[in-house]
Amino acid sequence: MKVTKIRIGTISVPLKVPFKTAIRTVESVEDVIIEIHTDTGEVGYGEAPPTGLITGDTKGGIIGAISEQISKVVIGRDIDDFEEIMKDVQNSCMYNTSAKAAVDMALWDLFGQKLKSPVYKILGGAKNSLITDITISVNSPEEMAEDAKDAIKRGYDCLKIKVGKNPSLDIKRLKAIRDVVPESTMIRIDANQGWDKKESVKILSQIDSEGLNIEFCEQPVKANDIEGLKYVTDNSPIKILADESVFSAEDALKIMQIGAADMVNIKLMKCGGIYNGLKIATLAEIYGIECMIGCMLEAKISVNAAAHLACAKSVITKIDLDGPVLCSEDPIIGGAVFNEKKITLSENAGLGIETIEKIEYIDILR
Missing domain, CATH: 3.20.20.120 (Enolase-like C-terminal domain)
Known part of the structure; x- marks a missing residue:
């Protein structure tokens, strides 16, 4: 099972009521979505919210980190090389933890599909x-x-x-x-x-x-x-x-x-x-x-x-x-x-x- 491509998109989901904390007010979920595709037809899904006030990750930053840095250590790799891919994802760039998390969960999704088992x-x-x-x-x-x-x-x-x-x-x-x-x-x-x-x-x-x-x-x-x-x-x-x-x-x-x-x-x-x-x-x-x-x-x-x-x-x-x-x-x-x-x-x-x-x-x- 080799990674062939990564698709990046966004979703917008309104909240039932505004979400208010000591540092921000939010009215909708505006998240970056990724799909990691493989040569055997499986797709792994990941997601990252832009929470600049907390993680420093903006929507543009998440998309840029995945497209310019993280994707380079993922595309073409075999999921059997799971541990090394995970290390490379974490070492692909400084910070950008939300972007890394989106790729991480999509890879776990594929790993579970390969082993035919739920991740948990x-x-x-x-x-x-x-x-x-x-x-x-x-x-x-x-x-x-x-x-x-x-x-x-x-x-x-x-x-x-x-x-x-x-x-x-x-x-x-x-x-x-x-x-x-x-x-x-x-x-x-x-x-x-x-x-x-x-x-x-x-x-x-x-x-x-x-x-x-x-x-x-x-x-x-x-x-x-x-x-x-x-x-x-x-x-x-x-x-x-x-x-x-x-x-x-x-x-x-x-x-x-x-x-x-x-x-x-x-x-x-x-x-x-x-x-x-x-x-x-x-x-x-x-x-x-x-x-x-x-x-x-x-x-x-x-x-x-x-x-x-x-x-x-x-x-x-x-x-x-x-x-x-x-x-x-x-x-x-x-x-x-x-x-x-x-x-x-x-x-x-x-x-x-x-x-x-x-x-x-x-x-x-x-």
């Missing part, structure tokens, strides 16, 4: 379904409470609350939500780098003293402030999850070695795909640290790939893969079924994607 089984096969949380965007306390009630009606029992945009309102937001959801509802919060270290400890201590029962806080400080992250972890009564601070296995190792966070978040778009996500999961196993699997605002191809990794590794205990259910439509045929909080993987070979509707092709690389 190749990776370990711990289970074939997951329960995800759902994100409640930053808005007024009243609006966030209504969104939380709606999520509970739809069957969710774990909510990820976006905070950090206005610290003075954050506790009011959480109180409003806690007042309208069942006591058993799990609530985790994501500050998206919105606070400094002392502010984080003050706010988290107050949240704890209010008895709001928060599972953990995700990335309270700036991504590069590892010292500040450790300060918060050491002084916060609420557990801390590192997200934007973890782009690579090396980042994860440093955080684990110095105890800068209680948990780490694996996102394929930050680490460069399943290949590197496995490295982070292995380190977490060694250090006895739980992982979350997360996503950007992505359609089903890349979130489906993340779900395969999560189903394969039992160290991934926290699931934040709600991207597809936030979309108003699903142009991806095949792959995992996202039925509100329950994600069930396809048992078809590879990642199970069959085809993509409404894709706009922009380039063919041979």
Whole structure:
């Protein structure tokens, strides 16, 4: 099975409601899609969202990295040479983790098809379904409470609350939500780098003293402030999850070695795909640290790939893969079924994607 060409396209999928965090507001998923074709007729699918504020990857940058750099180490290669191809993809250029992730998952898709097995089984096969949380965007306390009630009606029992945009309102937001959801509802919060270290400890201590029962806080400080992250972890009564601070296995190792966070978040778009996500999961196993699997605002191809990794590794205990259910439509045929909080993987070979509707092709690389 040799790679003969790569097709690049884009999709646009409106969200049900605008997605608001401490650093951005988004109204639609605008992702780059790739198809890796082979001489035996199989096609592997990959996807990458342009999230310049987080990964630095723009749409043009993703397309350029694939067409000008990454494709050169993939086209003409035999999938049997899988390990070496994966190394070459990661070494093909600096940074560009989202572009690498799109190619990575498409290659895993082909590898699974060659072996006639779903990817999650190749990776370990711990289970074939997951329960995800759902994100409640930053808005007024009243609006966030209504969104939380709606999520509970739809069957969710774990909510990820976006905070950090206005610290003075954050506790009011959480109180409003806690007042309208069942006591058993799990609530985790994501500050998206919105606070400094002392502010984080003050706010988290107050949240704890209010008895709001928060599972953990995700990335309270700036991504590069590892010292500040450790300060918060050491002084916060609420557990801390590192997200934007973890782009690579090396980042994860440093955080684990110095105890800068209680948990780490694996996102394929930050680490460069399943290949590197496995490295982070292995380190977490060694250090006895739980992982979350997360996503950007992505359609089903890349979130489906993340779900395969999560189903394969039992160290991934926290699931934040709600991207597809936030979309108003699903142009991806095949792959995992996202039925509100329950994600069930396809048992078809590879990642199970069959085809993509409404894709706009922009380039063919041979």
